[in-house]
Amino acid sequence: AQSVTQLDSHVSVSEGTPVLLRCNYSSSYSPSLFWYVQHPNKGLQLLLKYTSAATLVKGINGFEAEFKKSETSFHLTKPSAHMSDAAEYFCVVSDRRSNYQLIWGAGTKLIIKP
């Protein structure tokens, strides 16, 4: 079965420093991978998605993620954190084995220090 492991439950960075949120997945088929963001007391929003095109995917608000099949990873990065990036981030996998249902990681809470 597919699964997603987000390696850190919390990540704390200073404003202006790089962000790295780590995600490993397992999938027997060609997966689609997503990052969603949930700001406090708000719904979820798609940041970016990978669907077997370019392995480096650019998303909204300066975020990007790189699909590495050999490492089964899809880490999310941003060169310079902003206070408005404070939120919870979810890595999500989907493939035909799950009938394309989204399988969600447990989430990483990103804390931005001033």
Next chain:
Amino acid sequence: NAGVTQTPKFQVLKTGQSMTLQCAQDMNHNSMYWYRQDPGMGLRLIYYSASEGTTDKGEVPNGYNVSRLNKREFSLRLESAAPSQTSVYFCASSEAWVTSGSPYEQYFGPGTRLTVT
């Protein structure tokens, strides 16, 4: 456009009571979903409707029923609420189910926080 709306925002139930969570979307989307979100866990799919007139079970359907009332509306019913159903419930919609071997982007409502005592 309001996007995806959910009612109510908050609800407290006693064990054994029933209730229906309402969801509506104004984006003319074909597919709709119900998820639950529990602390320390990712979202889990309860039921989905790939198109009007169809519904299917997701990962955690026990204790729930759904109705796709029309293209816009998708409701979730708890017939006899249990404390284990205390959670935040999200409704989502997407243009369709799958394209070119990948799911469409899902758009989420603001959630309903349900407490069962």
